[in-house]
Structures are given as structure tokens and as C-alpha cells.
Amino acid sequence: MRWDEFIVTGDPLILGAQISIALSSIIAIVALTYFKKWKVLWTDWITSVDHKKIGIMYIACALLMLFRGGVDAMMMRLQLTAPGMTFLNSQHYNEIFTTHGTIMIIFMAMPFLIGLMNVVVPLQIGARDVAFPFLNNLSFWTFFFGMALFNISFIIGGSPAAGWTSYFPLASNDFSPGVGQNFYALGLQLSGIGTLATGINFIVTIFKMRTKGMTLMKMPMFTWTVLITSMIIVLAFPVLTVALAMMTFDRLFGSAFFTLQGQGLDMLWANLFWIWGHPEVYIVILPAFGIFSEIISTFARKKLFGYNAMVASVVIISFLSFLVWVHHFFTMGNSAAVNSFFSITTMAISIPTGVKIFNWLFTLHKGKIRITVPMLWSLGFIPNFVIGGVTGVMLAMAAADYQYHNTYFLVSHFHYVLIAGTVFACFAGLVYWYPKMFGHRLNEKIGKWVFWIFMIGFNICFFPQYFLGLDGMPRRIYTYLESDNWFSLNAISTVGAFMMAIGFALFVYNIYYSWRYEKRDTTGDPWDGRTLEWATSSAIPPFYNFAKVPEVSERDALWDMKEKGIDPNADTNYQKIHMPSNTWLGPVMSLMMFIASFALVFSWFPLAIIGGIGIFICMIIRSFDYNDGYYVSVEEITEIENKAREA
Amino acid sequence: MVGLFLSGCGNLTVLDPQGPVAEQQSDLIMLSIWFMIFIVLVVFVLLTVMIVKYRDRGNNDNYDPSIEGSHKLEFVWTIIPIIIVTILSVPTVITIYNLEEAPEVAEGSVQVDPLVIHATSVNWKWIFSYPEENIETVNYVNIPVDRPVQFKLTSADSMASFWVPQLGGQKYSMSGMETELFLMANEPGTYNGRNANFTGEGFTEQRFLVNAVTDESYDSWVEEVQAEAPPLSEEEYAHLMVPGHAEEMTFSSTHLEFVNHAYDPTYALEKSAELGYEPLNPHSREGKAYEMPKLTQPIDTSRTYKVELDDE
Numbered sequence: 020m021r022w023d024e025f026i027v028t029g030d031p032l033i034l035g036a037q038i039s040i041a042l043s044s045i046i047a048i049v050a051l052t053y054f055k056k057w058k059v060l061w062t063d064w065i066t067s068v069d070h071k072k073i074g075i076m077y078i079a080c081a082l083l084m085l086f087r088g089g090v091d092a093m094m095m096r097l098q099l100t101a102p103g104m105t106f107l108n109s110q111h112y113n114e115i116f117t118t119h120g121t122i123m124i125i126f127m128a129m130p131f132l133i134g135l136m137n138v139v140v141p142l143q144i145g146a147r148d149v150a151f152p153f154l155n156n157l158s159f160w161t162f163f164f165g166m167a168l169f170n171i172s173f174i175i176g177g178s179p180a181a182g183w184t185s186y187f188p189l190a191s192n193d194f195s196p197g198v199g200q201n202f203y204a205l206g207l208q209l210s211g212i213g214t215l216a217t218g219i220n221f222i223v224t225i226f227k228m229r230t231k232g233m234t235l236m237k238m239p240m241f242t243w244t245v246l247i248t249s250m251i252i253v254l255a256f257p258v259l260t261v262a263l264a265m266m267t268f269d270r271l272f273g274s275a276f277f278t279l280q281g282q283g284l285d286m287l288w289a290n291l292f293w294i295w296g297h298p299e300v301y302i303v304i305l306p307a308f309g310i311f312s313e314i315i316s317t318f319a320r321k322k323l324f325g326y327n328a329m330v331a332s333v334v335i336i337s338f339l340s341f342l343v344w345v346h347h348f349f350t351m352g353n354s355a356a357v358n359s360f361f362s363i364t365t366m367a368i369s370i371p372t373g374v375k376i377f378n379w380l381f382t383l384h385k386g387k388i389r390i391t392v393p394m395l396w397s398l399g400f401i402p403n404f405v406i407g408g409v410t411g412v413m414l415a416m417a418a419a420d421y422q423y424h425n426t427y428f429l430v431s432h433f434h435y436v437l438i439a440g441t442v443f444a445c446f447a448g449l450v451y452w453y454p455k456m457f458g459h460r461l462n463e464k465i466g467k468w469v470f471w472i473f474m475i476g477f478n479i480c481f482f483p484q485y486f487l488g489l490d491g492m493p494r495r496i497y498t499y500l501e502s503d504n505w506f507s508l509n510a511i512s513t514v515g516a517f518m519m520a521i522g523f524a525l526f527v528y529n530i531y532y533s534w535r536y537e538k539r540d541t542t543g544d545p546w547d548g549r550t551l552e553w554a555t556s557s558a559i560p561p562f563y564n565f566a567k568v569p570e571v572s573e574r575d576a577l578w579d580m581k582e583k584g585i586d587p588n589a590d591t592n593y594q595k596i597h598m599p600s601n602t603w604l605g606p607v608m609s610l611m612m613f614i615a616s617f618a619l620v621f622s623w624f625p626l627a628i629i630g631g632i633g634i635f636i637c638m639i640i641r642s643f644d645y646n647d648g649y650y651v652s653v654e655e656i657t658e659i660e661n662k663a664r665e666a
Numbered sequence: 667m668v669g670l671f672l673s674g675c676g677n678l679t680v681l682d683p684q685g686p687v688a689e690q691q692s693d694l695i696m697l698s699i700w701f702m703i704f705i706v707l708v709v710f711v712l713l714t715v716m717i718v719k720y721r722d723r724g725n726n727d728n729y730d731p732s733i734e735g736s737h738k739l740e741f742v743w744t745i746i747p748i749i750i751v752t753i754l755s756v757p758t759v760i761t762i763y764n765l766e767e768a769p770e771v772a773e774g775s776v777q778v779d780p781l782v783i784h785a786t787s788v789n790w791k792w793i794f795s796y797p798e799e800n801i802e803t804v805n806y807v808n809i810p811v812d813r814p815v816q817f818k819l820t821s822a823d824s825m826a827s828f829w830v831p832q833l834g835g836q837k838y839s840m841s842g843m844e845t846e847l848f849l850m851a852n853e854p855g856t857y858n859g860r861n862a863n864f865t866g867e868g869f870t871e872q873r874f875l876v877n878a879v880t881d882e883s884y885d886s887w888v889e890e891v892q893a894e895a896p897p898l899s900e901e902e903y904a905h906l907m908v909p910g911h912a913e914e915m916t917f918s919s920t921h922l923e924f925v926n927h928a929y930d931p932t933y934a935l936e937k938s939a940e941l942g943y944e945p946l947n948p949h950s951r952e953g954k955a956y957e958m959p960k961l962t963q964p965i966d967t968s969r970t971y972k973v974e975l976d977d978e
């Protein structure tokens with residue numbers, strides 16, 4: 020291997036990125052050393068098995084990836100503003116939309132939601148931790164290193180450029196030479212391990228660790244959606260694992276599952292990809308539904324309307340999500356019968372989704388609505404998501420989809436669903452649970468500005484794209500001709516994109532501003548909440564969550580206690596608590612996987628084998644690890660609880 | 667606002683169909699748009715009413731936290747979407763089946779057999795073969811108006827999508843297989859066609875023109891090409907297999923005589939390899955130095971596609 024195939028050179032934009040990455044790494048290392056924070060970083064965060072801290076680390080990574088994916092988006096929008104722009108060339112544009120799509124879905128949306136569920140779910144069900152705390156730490160670190168592996172591709176080796184769908188034969192060595200696609204295959208594989216483990220972890224946690232009295236039908240809605248999402252993960256991710264492994268074999272070892280040579284089946288890849296890929300979009304939308312349900316009911320000060328129907332529709336949606344994947348290739352020459360079947364199943368998903376929309380609307384009915392920032396995001400979600408939903412029904416009509424397929428109509432549709440659904444939910448959930456994590460709220464006034472700028476920018480950006488699609492503009496083109504007449508709508512769209520960027524920047528500023536100036540929350544329950552997570556003190560509640568595990572008798576458990584005048588923290592007759600120990604094995608084992616994967620990307624097999632041995636050694640150490648945690652003494656609990664109450 | 671946008675719809679390519687296939691699709695789209703506007707309006711109005719009416723302004727008389735649900739209401743908003751989906755499914759399924767068959771010719775004219783044209787996508791050009799007329803064109807296709815055209819789609823390499831929005835929706839072309847697409851133009855004119863499925867670096871420029879002409883001009887064009895255009899040699903065709911662009915070309919024989927990509931998925935790879943072409947990492951020095959070939963007629967068959975770096 021020669022150096023010029025290792026470090027990416029020759030592009031001023033990438034050079035700029037390389038320099039800024041180097042500089043910020045140096046600054047970070049110096050700062051950590053100067054403030055003597057290495058030890059804190061290691062003991063309090065990297066090796067932590069506390070689900071709340073793991074959740075916060077997930078969210079921090081997701082925000083970083085939202086930034087990276089957002090910069091990609093701005094570059095693409097800039098390039099498309101006017102016909103014949105030369106800001107990016109074809110190859111560069113292709114790499115950018117590929118990394119944008121992959122990062123946004125795999126490394127932004129999903130980890131953001133997994134972060135929120137890590138923080139919230141054990142608290143909501145009155146548990147001390149997740150079922151497998153070590154596995155939770157390991158999941159985070161495999162995700163982290165998968166993300167790192169995928170992200171370094173643009174400075175080392177070169178980014179993948181075959182789209183986030185990586186269709187074959189385009190993604191084979193014949194048409195995508197270089198290591199870009201290897202980064203895709205191995206980066207996703209590595210982080211996929213973590214996701215699958217998280218799915219298993221949360222299924223067990225929710226089934227086995229609910230507090231006394233919390234039957235399945237008394238679970239908060241968010242917990243329900245997390246349970247169903249975890250089941251989708253467990254069913255869908257193995258398909259991705261296998262598909263990516265086959266892709267890796269095709270690229271590294273010359274097998275021919277999908278390639279042109281050797282009778283490979285390109286359509287097999289498309290099918291496997293979407294058998295995972297369609298459920299994947301529900302993995303990132305169902306928890307969002309859960310978040311909105313919590314927030315709308317809290318700020319309307321009412322029970323969720325039609326709880327049973329809400330649960331049922333989530334279950335039905337998750338079932339249907341496995342029956343519709345062919346709608347991603349109606350144009351692949353399927354028979355009319357096949358296309359008709361998948362048209363109808365796809366449209367059918369709109370029925371339970373519609374039920375949810377109306378249930379949310381009627382949760383507001385006869386409520387006492389407080390328009391806080393999380394509520395604004397949730398209310399904004401409804402109309403915007405409905406626009407995305409109805410255009411989804413239009414796309415589902417196969418005969419019409421022959422015209423929308425691969426156009427900006429589709430691009431607009433999925434951004435309406437993903438941004439108004441998932442991203443709004445991430446913002447809503449983060450603002451809502453922020454005091455629980457950090458002990459103070461985010462400033463409401465700045466928060467409202469963020470919402471309006473982002474929401475309006477979002478519509479300015481994506482609404483015109485429906486018309487671009489109907490005007491024949493295909494997706495993934497890096498430029499167009501003046502005679503295409505797509506200039507004005509594209510220019511408007513770019514303006515909207517930059518409004519969103521301003522909104523995001525303001526959001527980040529708000530985090531800083533609120534850390535400096537917002538009042539600290541001492542109640543643990545700043546929004547007058549309804550579910551158990553608000554029964555503990557704020558700012559990453561004690562690592563054992565509840566000094567005394569609460570008992571539940573009604574659905575909105577905390578609200579019910581408040582109405583009955585019960586203080587969940589009144590009982591100070593503590594008992595010692597058993598907790599798991601920190602682990603260095605999680606991060607180290609993941610690091611070994613990273614080394615092995617990185618070596619595989621470049622086909623450095625000796626190094627890959629060394630990494631593999633490292634993983635194996637870690638596993639052996641783990642299996643001889645008889646440390647099964649420790650006890651927190653009553654004195655310690657009393658001290659922690661007293662401090663939390665008096666603050 | 668919706669009205670404003672819709673009033674401009676007449677100009678949107680897809681809603682400005684020039685043939686029966688696109689017309690059926692455009693009708694279906696318009697039908698769905700009206701339903702969707704209705705749904706969106708219902709939700710918007712309901713949401714506005716709820717927020718205005720139940721916002722917390724200290725008036726507690728219409729606050730009622732005991733409501734948990736209502737089977738009657740929930741039944742209503744389950745059944746209405748079911749009805750809408752059913753109403754939309756019927757024309758969808760009918761159209762899906764219709765599009766599988768040659769479109770009907772306008773009343774009064776005689777029904778003729780569809781004209782068969784093979785459309786082959788190659789990175790990053792389109793090759794059209796007329797087996798009956800024994801003609802081959804590159805990056806443009808001439809068709810007679812008012813006669814159904816049956817495109818037989820296949821690909822020499824990457825999976826592409828054949829799309830002429832004003833004449834009808836797209837379909838994939840894949841190597842090692844063949845898909846079929848019926849199109850028909852009602853008006854003479856030139857329509858934009860392109861590959862709509864991402865195929866890599868030259869994808870954006872993988873466009874072609876469809877010229878719909880009267881029967882007479884079509885026939886005279888065919889005769890002219892048969893008489894005057896050069897035949898397509900296997901050697902020239904091999905150059906078309908190398909990834910790159912090409913100008914419009916016309917030949918008086920087709921490549922179907924020596925290869926059908928629907929049965930020979932590796933042909934393009936082999937031929938371009940024989941010409942010295944090898945895929946290069948775009949980030950390596952060779953990759954950056956490499957220029958995509960652009961072929962003109964007559965094809966320069968002495969070319970090879972090796973990269974040379976000048977400072978070595």
C-alpha cells in the first residue's frame with residue numbers, strides 16, 4: 020500500500036477538515052491533561068456501566084454526528100443551489116450524500132434515540148439499571164468505534180460513494196474501487212453488533228425488571244415503544260449482519276454473492292438491504308412516537324387518549340413494517356400482483372399511524388395545554404409529520420411511484436418523516452429530559468427561537484422539493500442544466516437548509532447558555548411530570564436510581580401518587596443495594612474490534628488477526644471474571660439521598 | 667398556499683403528460699393529491715382548534731383530566747382511513763395491471779403491434795437497438811407518435827433506471843436480465859429521458875433525448891440510417907463498454923448480433939478489461955489523473971484506456 024492511497028489528499032475542503040480535526044484533538048488532549056480530567060473521564064464515563072451516563076454518551080455522539088451530517092447536507096445544498104455550480108465535483112458529491120445518509124440514520128437518529136431510552140427507560144419502569152449493564156457498556160463502545168471507523172474514511176482511504184443503500188453491482192470492486200465501501204461494510208457491522216445487543220438488553224430489561232405493580236398495560240407509552248422497537252431490532256439486524264458479511268466477502272475475498280462476475284445476484288442485496296432497511300425506519304420512528312406521547316400527555320395535563328389503541332397500533336405497525344420492503348423497488352420489474360400486494364400493505368401502515376395522530380389530537384381535547392419547548396416540538400411534529408405521511412401514501416401507490424421513484428419527491432418525503440418525526444422527537448426528548456440528566460432546564464426563550472427557525476427553515480427547505488420531484492429532478496445528481504428550470508425551487512430550498520443550520524447552532528448555544536445561567540432544578544420534577552423518572556432527584560440521579568424502589572398501582576404512576584398525596588421518597592428505611600462494577604473490558608474489547616476492522620478495510624490481514632486475538636483474549640478474561648458487583652451501604656444511601664433533598 | 671402551488675402544476679413535467687402511460691399516472695397522482703389535501707386540512711384544523719381552545723390561560727372550566735378514550739371516536743378514525751386506503755387501492759391496482767400491457771391506440775386509428783426497442787444502459791450512456799429495422803443509436807432514440815413502443819431494458823453493468831417523465835414512469839435496467847416498459851407519445855416533440863438510478867461518477871450526465879416524430883418522418887429516418895450510417899463493429903462496441911460518456915451516434919446494425927446483455931452479465935467487464943481499462947481508486951494518484959473517455963462517432967478504435975502519470 021502506498022501512502023497516497025492511505026491519506027486522502029488534494030482537496031482543499033478535506034485538507035481543512037484534516038487540519039481542524041488535528042487541532043481539536045490536540046486541544047482536547049491538552050485540556051484534559053491541564054485540568055487533570057483523564058481519571059474522571061476513565062472512571063466516571065468510559066468504564067461506567069450506569070445506564071444514564073451511557074445514554075448521555077450516546078446523545079453526545081449523536082449531536083456530534085448531527086453536526087457532521089448537517090455539514091454534509093449544507094455542502095450538498097450549496098452545490099445544488101444553482102445550475103452548473105462547481106463547488107463540489109461528482110465524486111465528492113457522491114461521497115457526501117452517501118456519508119450524509121448513512122451517518123444521519125445509523126450514527127445520528129438511532130443512537131440519539133438509544134441514548135434517550137438508556138437514560139429514561141430504567142427510570143420509567145422503576146429499575147436500578149438495565150438487565151445486562153456490562154453488555155450495555157460494550158454496546159456503546161462498539162457503536163462508538165463503528166462510528167469512528169466510518170467517519171475517518173473521508174480523511175483516511177476515501178469515503179464510500181455508492182449511496183447509503185450501496186446497491187450492487189455498483190458497490191462491488193468493479194465499480195467502486197478503493198477502500199470506501201469497505202469502511203461502509205465494516206463500520207456498519209461493528210456498530211450493528213452494539214445495536215443488536217441493545218435490542219436484546221432492553222427486551223429483557225422491560226420484561227424482567229419492571230417494579231412491583233407495573234403490569235405491561237401500565238407501562239408508560241415510551242417504554243412500550245422501546246420494547247417493540249427492541250423486538251424489531253432483534254428481528255431485523257441479523258439480516259443486516261449477514262448482508263454486510265456477504266458484502267465484505269465479495270469485496271475482500273472475491274466471493275460473488277452480489278457481483279456481476281460469478282453469477283452474483285444484485286437483487287439479492289437490494290432485498291436483504293430493505294428487509295432490514297424498512298424496519299430500520301420504524302426503529303427510528305416508534306421511539307419518537309413514544310416520546311411525543313409522553314410529552315403531549317404531560318403538557319396537556321391529561322392521560323394519553325386511547326392508550327390501548329396506541330399500544331395496539333404500535334404493535335400492528337411493527338408487524339406491517341416487515342411486509343412492505345418491496346416498495347423500495349416497485350420499478351424492479353416485479354409482477355403486477357407483487358406490486359399490488361406491496362402497495363396495499365404499505366398503504367395499510369397509514370391506518371394505525373392515522374389512529375395515533377388522532378389520539379394525540381384528542382389527548383389535547385379538554386386539556387390544560389402549556390406550550391413549553393418540548394411541547395412545541397411535539398405539536399410541530401403533528402402537521403409536519405402528516406405531510407410526510409400522506410406523501411408516503413402517494414409513494415405507496417406503485418403505478419404512481421414509477422414517476423416518483425428516485426426523485427426529489429422521495430427525498431422530500433423521507434426528510435419530512437425523518438426530520439419531523441425523529442429529529443423533532445430527539446430535540447423534544449432532549450429538552451424534556453435535560454433537567455433529569457444535567458440538573459437544569461434549557462432556556463425556554465432561546466428554545467422557542469430554535470424551534471421556530473428550525474421548523475420554518477425545514478419547510479422552506481423540503482416543501483419545494485415535492486415540486487422538483489414532480490418536475491422530473493432525480494435524486495443524487497450533483498448538478499443540473501439551466502434548461503431544466505429547477506433553479507428557483509432549488510435556491511429556495513438551500514435558504515431553508517441554512518435556516519436549519521442556524522437553528523442548530525442556536526440550540527448548541529442554548530446548551531452553553533443554560534449551563535451558565537439557568538436556575539438549578541432541586542425538585543427532580545421540573546415539568547410536573549406523570550411517570551416514575553420524575554420521582555428521583557435531578558442531574559444524573561444517584562447511580563442506583565431509586566433509594567427505595569417505588570410501587571405502582573396506576574398507569575401514570577407518579578401523577579397518581581401526587582393525586583393521592585403519596586411522596587415516593589418518604590420512606591427512608593433504606594436497605595443495602597447491589598450494583599454492578601465498572602468495566603474496562605467493554606471499551607478495550609471494542610477497541611480490539613476497531614483495530615481488526617480497520618485492518619480489514621485495508622486488507623492488512625496480519626494486523627486483523629492480531630485484533631481478532633485481542634477480542635478473543637478479552638472474551639476469555641470476561642468469562643473468568645467472577646466480580647459480580649458490590650453493595651452500597653445504608654449509610655451511603657442515606658448520605659446521598661439527604662444531599663439530593665437538601666440541595 | 668396549496669392552491670397557489672397546484673395552479674402551477676400544469677408546468678410540472680410529470681403532471682404534463684404527452685402520452686397515455688404518463689397520463690394514467692398523472693391522473694392517479696392528481697386523484698391522490700386531492701385526498702391527501704383533504705386529510706392534511708382535517709388534521710391542521712383539528713390541531714388549531716385544540717390548541718386555541720384548550721391552551722392553559724387560567725380558565726379551568728373546560729379542563730377534564732378524567733377522559734381516557736372513546737371507542738366511538740376511535741372507531742371513526744380507524745374506519746375512515748380504511749375507506750380512503752380502499753378507495754385509493756382500487757385505481758392503483760387497476761393502473762398497475764394496465765401498465766403491464768401496450769397502451770391503447772387512440773380511437774379510430776388502427777391498432778398496430780408495438781415497436782420493439784432494446785434500451786441498454788452502460789456506465790454512463792444509453793444504447794438503443796431496433797432489431798427489426800437493424801438500427802442502433804446512442805444517447806437518443808427516435809419513435810413514431812401514436813404507436814406503442816415496447817422498451818426491453820437491460821444493463822451492461824450497473825443497475826440503471828430508464829425514465830422519460832413526460833411519457834411514463836421509470837423501470838430498472840439490470841445486467842443479466844430484461845425488464846419491459848411500454849411507452850407511447852401522442853404529440854410530436856422532443857422529450858428528456860435519463861437514468862434515474864444512481865450509477866456512480868458519470869450518473870448525472872447519463873441523459874438522452876426522445877424524439878417523437880410522425881410516421882412518415884420516422885420511416886424516412888429509418889431508411890436514411892439504413893442507407894447511410896455505418897454498421898457497428900464488435901470492436902467499436904467494445905469501446906462503448908468502457909465507463910465514460912458518448913455523443914449521439916447512429917449505426918446501421920445492432921449489437922444484438924453479437925451480445926445480449928440480458929444473458930451475458932460479464933461482457934462489458936471483459937471487453938473493457940481487454941482494452942486496458944481498470945477501475946482505479948479515485949483517491950489514488952492514478953485515479954485522479956484518469957480522465958473519463960468521451961466517445962465520438964466514428965469511434966477511435968486505436969485507443970486504450972491505461973493511465974499514465976507524467977512525473978514518473
Ligand code: HEM
Binds near residue numbers: 089093121430441
Ligand atoms: C439538516 C437538514 C438536512 C438537509 C438540508 C438534508 C439534505 C439532503 C440532501 C441534499 C440529500 C441528497 C439528495 C440527493 O442528492 O439525492 C440528502 C439525502 C439523504 N438524507 Fe438528508 N438532509 C437533512 C437531514 C437529514 C436527516 C435528519 C436524515 C435522517 C435522519 C437524513 C437522511 C437522508 C438520507 C437517508 C439521504 C439519502 C442518501 C442517499 O441518497 O444515499 N437527512 N439529504
Ligand SMILES: [Cu+2]
Binds near residue numbers: 296297300343344346
Ligand atoms: Cu420502506
Ligand SMILES: [Cu+2]
Binds near residue numbers: 286351840843
Ligand atoms: Cu433484476
